[in-house]
Amino acid sequence: MDDRTLAATANTERMRSLRRRFLINGTAAVVGAAGTARAAAPLGAVEREVPADATKIQGYPLEDSSYGSRSQFETEVRTRFKTATPASSWTMTPLQNSIGIITPSGLHFERSHGGTAVIDPTKHMLYVHGMVKQPRKFTMADIRRFPSLSRIMFIECSGNGLTEWSKPTMKTVQGTHGLTSCSEWTGVPLATVLREAGLRTNAKWLLAEGGDASVMTRSIPMAKALKDCLVAYGQNGEALRPEQGYPLRLIVPGYEGNTHIKWLRRIEVSDTPFMTREETSKYTDLMPDGKAVQFSFEMDAKSVITSPSGEMQLDGPGFLEITGLAWSGRGAIRKVEVSTDGGATWKTAALQGPVLPICHTRFRLPWRWDGKAAILQSRCTDDTGYVQPTLGQLIAARGGALNGPIGSIYHLNAIQSWQVANDGKVSNVHHY
Amino acid sequence: MDDRTLAATANTERMRSLRRRFLINGTAAVVGAAGTARAAAPLGAVEREVPADATKIQGYPLEDSSYGSRSQFETEVRTRFKTATPASSWTMTPLQNSIGIITPSGLHFERSHGGTAVIDPTKHMLYVHGMVKQPRKFTMADIRRFPSLSRIMFIECSGNGLTEWSKPTMKTVQGTHGLTSCSEWTGVPLATVLREAGLRTNAKWLLAEGGDASVMTRSIPMAKALKDCLVAYGQNGEALRPEQGYPLRLIVPGYEGNTHIKWLRRIEVSDTPFMTREETSKYTDLMPDGKAVQFSFEMDAKSVITSPSGEMQLDGPGFLEITGLAWSGRGAIRKVEVSTDGGATWKTAALQGPVLPICHTRFRLPWRWDGKAAILQSRCTDDTGYVQPTLGQLIAARGGALNGPIGSIYHLNAIQSWQVANDGKVSNVHHY
Numbered sequence: 001m002d003d004r005t006l007a008a009t010a011n012t013e014r015m016r017s018l019r020r021r022f023l024i025n026g027t028a029a030v031v032g033a034a035g036t037a038r039a040a041a042p043l044g045a046v047e048r049e050v051p052a053d054a055t056k057i058q059g060y061p062l063e064d065s066s067y068g069s070r071s072q073f074e075t076e077v078r079t080r081f082k083t084a085t086p087a088s089s090w091t092m093t094p095l096q097n098s099i100g101i102i103t104p105s106g107l108h109f110e111r112s113h114g115g116t117a118v119i120d121p122t123k124h125m126l127y128v129h130g131m132v133k134q135p136r137k138f139t140m141a142d143i144r145r146f147p148s149l150s151r152i153m154f155i156e157c158s159g160n161g162l163t164e165w166s167k168p169t170m171k172t173v174q175g176t177h178g179l180t181s182c183s184e185w186t187g188v189p190l191a192t193v194l195r196e197a198g199l200r201t202n203a204k205w206l207l208a209e210g211g212d213a214s215v216m217t218r219s220i221p222m223a224k225a226l227k228d229c230l231v232a233y234g235q236n237g238e239a240l241r242p243e244q245g246y247p248l249r250l251i252v253p254g255y256e257g258n259t260h261i262k263w264l265r266r267i268e269v270s271d272t273p274f275m276t277r278e279e280t281s282k283y284t285d286l287m288p289d290g291k292a293v294q295f296s297f298e299m300d301a302k303s304v305i306t307s308p309s310g311e312m313q314l315d316g317p318g319f320l321e322i323t324g325l326a327w328s329g330r331g332a333i334r335k336v337e338v339s340t341d342g343g344a345t346w347k348t349a350a351l352q353g354p355v356l357p358i359c360h361t362r363f364r365l366p367w368r369w370d371g372k373a374a375i376l377q378s379r380c381t382d383d384t385g386y387v388q389p390t391l392g393q394l395i396a397a398r399g400g401a402l403n404g405p406i407g408s409i410y411h412l413n414a415i416q417s418w419q420v421a422n423d424g425k426v427s428n429v430h431h432y
Numbered sequence: 433m434d435d436r437t438l439a440a441t442a443n444t445e446r447m448r449s450l451r452r453r454f455l456i457n458g459t460a461a462v463v464g465a466a467g468t469a470r471a472a473a474p475l476g477a478v479e480r481e482v483p484a485d486a487t488k489i490q491g492y493p494l495e496d497s498s499y500g501s502r503s504q505f506e507t508e509v510r511t512r513f514k515t516a517t518p519a520s521s522w523t524m525t526p527l528q529n530s531i532g533i534i535t536p537s538g539l540h541f542e543r544s545h546g547g548t549a550v551i552d553p554t555k556h557m558l559y560v561h562g563m564v565k566q567p568r569k570f571t572m573a574d575i576r577r578f579p580s581l582s583r584i585m586f587i588e589c590s591g592n593g594l595t596e597w598s599k600p601t602m603k604t605v606q607g608t609h610g611l612t613s614c615s616e617w618t619g620v621p622l623a624t625v626l627r628e629a630g631l632r633t634n635a636k637w638l639l640a641e642g643g644d645a646s647v648m649t650r651s652i653p654m655a656k657a658l659k660d661c662l663v664a665y666g667q668n669g670e671a672l673r674p675e676q677g678y679p680l681r682l683i684v685p686g687y688e689g690n691t692h693i694k695w696l697r698r699i700e701v702s703d704t705p706f707m708t709r710e711e712t713s714k715y716t717d718l719m720p721d722g723k724a725v726q727f728s729f730e731m732d733a734k735s736v737i738t739s740p741s742g743e744m745q746l747d748g749p750g751f752l753e754i755t756g757l758a759w760s761g762r763g764a765i766r767k768v769e770v771s772t773d774g775g776a777t778w779k780t781a782a783l784q785g786p787v788l789p790i791c792h793t794r795f796r797l798p799w800r801w802d803g804k805a806a807i808l809q810s811r812c813t814d815d816t817g818y819v820q821p822t823l824g825q826l827i828a829a830r831g832g833a834l835n836g837p838i839g840s841i842y843h844l845n846a847i848q849s850w851q852v853a854n855d856g857k858v859s860n861v862h863h864y
Contacts, residue, residue, distance in 0.1 A: 044499035048550045054695065058645050059547025061518030062675075065509040067476035067502070068538040071678045073553050074671045077497040086493030099618040100582030102534065102669040106500040115491025118480045121505050147753045147798060150532030150784055186531040213490045236668065237534040239506045243494075246503045263486065321579045352582055354786045366579060 044106050045072040070106075078107055079174060087115040088214070090157065092178025095306045098325065101152065101352070101360040103181035105236045110243040111157050111179070114213030117263045121239075121247035124211070126193070126231065130269035133198030140247050143231060146188040150234070151253070153358045154327045156180035156299050158256035158283060161412040165395070168417075168428040173309040176416060176428060180302075180327065182360035185251050186234030191226045194269070202271040208250045211265035218259045218283075219273035220252060224297075228253045231264065254329030254358045255297040256410070258283055285408050288399035299329030301388050302413035303336055303363070303380035314424030317371035322349070323364045328382035332356065335381040336363040342375035342417065342431045343390070349378070357383075374420040375431050390415050390432040476538050477504040502538075510539055511606060519547040520646070522589065524610025527738045530757065533584065533784070533792040535613035537668045542675040543589050543611070546645030549695045553671075553679035556643070558625070558663065562701035565630030572679050575663060578620040582666070583685070585790045586759045588612035588731050590688035590715060590842040597827070597844060600860040605741040608848060608860060612734075612759065614792035617683050618666030623658045626701070634703040640682045643697035650691045650715075651705035652684060656729075660685045663696065686761030686790045687729040688842070690715055717840050720831035731761030733820050734845035735768055735795070735812035746856030749803035754781070755796045760814035764788065767813040768795040774807035774849065774863050775822075781810070789815075806852040807863050822847050822864040 046069050051057045078091035090111040093103055110116075121140045129135040160179035163169040170176045194206075199222070206225055210216040220229065230251040233240060240246040245262025252259045258278060273279065273295070284292040303326035308314060322340075326333045332355050337346035349363035363378065380388045389397075391414035399407030417431040478501050483489045510523035522543040525535055542548070553572045561567040592611035595601040602608045626638075631654070638657055642648040652661065662683040665672060672678040677694025684691045690710060705711065705727070716724040735758035740746060754772075758765045764787050769778035781795035795810065812820045821829075823846035831839030849863040 043497075044501065050550050050552050054549035054551050054643055055645060055647050058519050059544060059549045061547050062512050062521045062523050062542050062544065063510075063518070064512045064514075065475075066512075066523060066538075066542075067509050068540070068542075068673050068675060069476065070499070070537075071553075071671060071674050073679075076670070077499050078495075080494050080496045080498075082496075086495070087490050089494045091494050091498060098669060099580065099666040100616045100669050102616045104537070104668055104670045105502075106498075107670070108500070110494050110498075110500075112491060112494065115493050117486035117491045118482050119486050120482050121503075141747075145747070145752065147796060148531065148755070149796075150794060184532045184534045211486055213487060215487050234531040236536055237530060237532050238508070238536045238539070239503060241500050242503050243500060247505075315573075315577070320577065323580070354788060356786060362582065364579060364581075 043075065043077065044070050045074065047072050076107065078110065088113050090159070090179060092174050093181045095173045095178055095304070095325070096309050096312065098306050101182050101325070101362055102236065103183060105183065105241050108181040108183060108241065108244060109157065109179050111257060112212065112214070112243065112262070113216055116243045117212035118242065119211060119247060119263060124247050124265070126248060126264060127266045128193060128197040128269070130206070131200040131203045131271060132269050133200060136197045138193070140233065143188055143248065144233060146192050148186055148188055149230070150184055150186040151230070152182065152184045152356055153251070153253055154180055154182040154360045155257045155260055156327070156329075158258065158299070158410040162409050164412060165408070168430050170310070171428055172311045173304060173306050176310070177304045179257070180360070183235045184237065185230060185232045187230035187232030187251060190229035190231055190250070193231055193267070194225065197269075199269060203269045204271050205273050207266075207268040207270065207274045207276070208259070208261040208264060209266040209268070210245070210261045211263040216258070216261055216278065217274065217276040218261060218278055219276065220259060222269075224252065224255070254299055256283070256299055259297060283410065285398065285410055288407060296411060300411060300413040301328035301330065301333070301380050301382040301386050302326070303378040303388055304416045305338070305376050305378050305418060308376065308420065308426045309418055310426055310428040312426045314369060314420060314426065316424065317369050320367050320369055321364055322367045322376065323362060324378050325360045326363055326378070326380035327358070327360050328380070328386070329358060330386065331358065331383040333361040333380055334383045336361070337379045338363070338365045339377045339379070340367060340374050343377055343415070346379065369420070371422065373422050375429065376418045376420065377415050377431075379415050388413060388415055391430060392432040475507065475509065476502050477506065479504050508539065510542065520545050522591070522611060524606045525613045527605045527610055527736070527757070528741050528744070530738050533614050533757070533794055534668065535615060537615065537673050540613040540615060540673065540676060541589065541611050543689060544644065544646070544675065544694070545648055548675045549644035550674065551643060551679060551695060556679050556697070558680060558696060559698045560625060560629040560701070562638070563632040563635045563703060564626075564701050565632060568629045570625070572665065575620055575680065576665060578624050580618055580620055581662070582616050582618040583662070584614065584616045584788055585683070585685055586612055586614040586792050587689045587692055588759070590690065590731070593844040594841050597840070600862050602742070603860055604743045605736060605738050608742070609736045611689070612792070615667045616669065617662060617664045619662035619664030619683060622661035622663055622682070625663055625699070626657065629701075631701060635701045637702050637705050639698075639700040639702065639706045639708070640691070640693040640696060641698040641700070642677070642693045643695040648690070648693055648710065649706065649708040650693060650710055651708065652691060654701075656684065656687070686731055688715070688731055691729060715842065717830065717842055720839060728843060731759075732843060732845040733760035733762065733765070733812050733814040733818050734758070735810040735820055736848045737770070737808050737810050737850060740808065740852065740858045741850055742858055742860040744858045746801060746852060746858065748856065749801050752799050752801055753796055754799045754808065755794065756810050757792045758795055758810070758812035759790070759792050760812070760818070761790060762818065763790070763815040765793040765812055766815045768793070769811045770795070770797045771809045771811070772799060772806050775809055775847070778811065801852070803854065805854050807861065808850045808852060809847050809863075811847050820845060820847055823862060824864040
């Protein structure tokens, strides 16, 4: 599957080259062919002439009305995993470039079963019905008039790392771990919306349904819905991005990504789960004995070193900062340990504050590379006391072979190993 | 100055209209005239066809390489204050649309004295010299190899609100308060960089110099430099935006925005401040007695209600959430009180966690509007015990008339008043 990343990189290079050709006097590229203009947009930059000395020439003026873009020198992109069709696919966040805990909205991973729906927010409705006292419908204006709250939280796809069960497959951390991203989400507590409708006795579950082409559905336990779910309209200080469910998505803190229903249009209250396709034929976890575990909602604690990571090239011996991300669907990260000798010895990394529950937590550890081969690993512990397992422990418990007849596909949260070769080249290996 | 906002709005509408005309089959607008394509970019959206029912048609497919953009239905923009030239000007964040605490990078306020410099990061250098043991120069790669840290912090221009001393001038909160924004900044402690050069005895100040056309400079006390300043390369999880000083800016937590030197290229260590133009003829505070206060670095505690705010129209009597932002350059916000009767009575608002030092803090208070005229105010207290003053108190202490011969121009942190009329129309008023 490595060729996907390579192809994407080559494609990016080609696009940049195309854009450069059309650079006109420091203004945005403007061209007569649809393909090229489309290609320029995803990189999110405006090409400008680069002076030899920026102190000797006036900078470009501020615009009367603007929504800024990134520098033309910044090129990291989400890359798509080459599923059969791009309308049911996923793209991955370039975690190798990540800094801090916030994921830029333009680089948040995407997963959809029917492409990205285009919805006019002035026409969008959220229906609440089923075992309620009074069925209700809400416009976006209705939703936004309720009291809101914001929380910085990660969302991780349960399929994050699914290629890595049997052998190290993806070359970069974008490929192995890029289905987790972290944003400041803003919305209305789902409890508030449900209270408006009034729950009947025995209301134990609800169905959340998306308004996209796949009409994606998942069942959520009512206890979770009332505890901390959000009907979210905001991401990183502005409206949700289209691919994150604009104008409305469900946030189910710490649960697997597919439960965070995007383009949310309907909530049906019931006394039992709905047993939709997404929770019967899909998103269950097949165990070694052939039985499937259903409703494995919570994302287990997980960590990964984002730098140095696969495909990076160390400059040479000397000081480096090892840094990465840790997160848990069950609460806050209590500890991250880092090993540079394949798990023989461990050192406790510093955690970047604030350490928030159900949120990416950045860890850092100074390291002096001696120029010899090394295997880098990180292992986190969350505030329930759960310790991130080795891949061996995970396979022993759940099986796990993507192409085998049985075994786990989802919820791979094993310790990741990056091998540093003598020449400083970093690569994805299995070591457990 | 109200016409600036109106003009910007009209301009935005015109641009959207232009873009619609060129919408071709749901793909990005592609046109043959430079002006139009330039006009489309600032809004940061790709125009797509809107289906009548998004469940009946495949959504748009995921791209192989992408950097996402916001929804075409979202139109808030930074607006420029119409200074004589757009190459020395400022744009303001649309706080009326703000949610949570993070400012989207594309909407972070801009302030520059010579336009936005375009700098190739592979050629950029940071020089450290003066009263050091060993002058040093660092490439961006050198800088990024040091241990980093990330902090979510606001930056506020000391000129935020300067139009509001004598009479209520700007119509919206974007105009009155839009020169503050909040991001997760990532960089290397300035102390680390200075340690590499080695400070000589009596090194008490430093000069930070930008590599833009204005070669902007400010003096920073060494105690502050060693305490918590950052040489920052990251903003909200990616590289700094160009208008925020790409590839490198100084972050001086809690100090007035102009000290956060952008396009940072030189640090000179000294035993005295440098008395540059920006800290003698400019960015001083003229007192009623005709003397000027120099080096008024710290931004005093301040708060503002962002919704409801100027130019908004309440739907009608009933429940509303009053929400806004509070911040202090001296630490964390301890308390925000809200009045709906022009300061006669106050209620304590809820603070959205995490409440971080030198960071926007969102406050919220439920309110039931009775349909009668009201005056909304917020008043914050920081963890030093400092209480945000009324405009009357501020004028008594510092004078303050933008066009008068003497009096304060900068550092207006008074309580803001929004008047709600009987018909629900909200407007900027002075009430103290």
